[in-house]
Structure formats: C-alpha cells, structure tokens
Amino acid sequence: MLDSLIHEQLDQLQQLIADEPFAVLTGAGISTPSGIPDYRDNQGVRRGCQPMMYQEFLSAPESRRRYWARAMLGWPRVRQAQPNVAHDTLARLQSTGRIGGLITQNVDTLHDQAGSHDVIELHGSLHRVLCLDCARRSERDSIQQLMESQNPYLEGVDAVQAPDGDTLLDPAFEARFQIPLCPHCSGERLKPDVVFFGENVAQHTAAKALATVEKAAGLLVVGSSLMAYSAFRLCRAVVDQGKPLLAINLGKTRADDMLDLKIEMSCEQLLPLLAQRLNP
Known part of the structure; x- marks a missing residue:
C-alpha cells in the first residue's frame, strides 16, 4: 500500500508527464537493484x-x-548484471512515446540491454x-x-x-x-x-544531452544525487527554460531547491506504478 503522500505525488507526476514526453536522466540508483554498487549514500556523501x-x-x-x-x-x-524492472519500465515507456530521450550517468549498458534506444551515455561504457x-x-x-x-x-x-x-x-x-x-x-x-573523475565529458556527448533536454517538455531524474556537474548542468538548463524538473530518488540531490516535484521512493517500485497509469 502507498501512503497518502506518495499516492498524491504519483498523481502529480502522472499529470505532469501525461501530455508531452519528458527526457529522463538516470543515475546509479537505478542499477543498485541489479547488484552494481553506487558511489554515494542518501546524503550525497561518497x-x-x-x-x-x-x-x-x-x-x-x-x-x-x-x-x-x-x-x-x-x-x-x-x-x-541484468536489467531490473526499472530499466525495463523505462524501455517500455520510451517505446510507447511516453518519454523522450534517455540520458544515463551509468556505464553498465543496462538500459540498452533492457531495450531502450538511442541512449546517451554521459559517462561512457x-x-x-x-x-x-x-x-x-x-x-x-x-x-x-x-x-x-x-x-x-x-x-x-x-x-x-x-x-x-x-x-x-x-x-x-x-x-x-x-x-x-x-x-x-x-x-x-x-x-x-x-569518463574518469577529473575528466571532462566529451564535447559532442555533452552537446547531445543538452539538446535532448532542451527539446523535451521537462526532465525526470531517476536514481541520481546529481552531484556530478555533467548531470546537474542539465537540470539547470531545464529550469532556465522554465520547464518542470522532477525527481524519483531516495535521499538528497544537488538540485533539491530547484525541483518541482521529488518522490523519495525506490525507482524499481515507483516506475512500474507510473507505467500502469500512463499505459493502462
């Protein structure tokens, strides 16, 4: 059972992304259920x-x-490592046009393995x-x-x-x-x-990611603390355009004061619920 706050936030999320496709940015939190450790705790500390x-x-x-x-x-x-239900759900939402471009900070290729297409690997593979x-x-x-x-x-x-x-x-x-x-x-x-720590994202990759969020109706962050500037700058670009910035993440993010909506729930639990509402 969802508590009343999560239920209300899920309603808000559904309403915000129901009409036009959002870009999605994923981080380590989407791959931890697949057995891949993450860099940071819920407070964003390494x-x-x-x-x-x-x-x-x-x-x-x-x-x-x-x-x-x-x-x-x-x-x-x-x-x-195998894709989990969160990867699978995003692939389905993309295939039905519910989400647009998919950008990931992860280097595990699990989005590709789940069937997502044209994934922008911000930090390589x-x-x-x-x-x-x-x-x-x-x-x-x-x-x-x-x-x-x-x-x-x-x-x-x-x-x-x-x-x-x-x-x-x-x-x-x-x-x-x-x-x-x-x-x-x-x-x-x-x-x-x-991309190692201390190394810059390739210019063409950064430009492609920026163009993807600029043409989307908004940005949904999934499982990222956004502590890496390469991801945070995409959030700033969306906010500067006056478009919604949403997040599904357990714990603190670098963009907390910029978010229009944040749901603190594991993405592998929440995304399937969202997909059921968007694709009944």
Missing part, C-alpha cells in the same frame, strides 16, 4: 575510498597497473576499452580474457566490489600484475571507455 582520478591514471604505469588489477576482478559482476595511443576501441571481454591469461595468479582471489567495476584489492596482489597491451598497436595506455 562511500569508501577516493576513486582513481584521470590525471593519476595517465601519470604512470603503476597507476594503470593498480587500476586494471582491481578492474579485472570487478568486471564479472558488471558483465553478469565499461563494455568498451579505448587505447590512448592509437584511439581505437576494443571489446572489454577480449581485454578481460587477455588479462586473465596473463595473470593466472589472481584466479580465485576474493575482492570487495566497488562502484563502476572497481574492487578493493590488497596492494600485495598488484605488483605482479601484467598490464594489457592494445591488440591494435601494442600500446600500453589502455583505458576503459568511461
């Missing part, structure tokens, strides 16, 4: 250790060795690997196979999972790790095709 910064990754082979050793153990969870030397891309699975064959000593090592395919690995396991080389040019500066 959990655990500081993630590796972009300049640190670039600075030395030791940094890349540390990253890839941990990521090799974290990749299976990301690869095996862990399923691809980019060579910083030759600029060619490889499938992550092929790089994973290479790392596993070169580093059999890590087989069976248990590491605590962290966000975005990272793990908390004892440094003693990192020193022997063989960094994978690019299969195209043999360069050793391979990087997951994602």
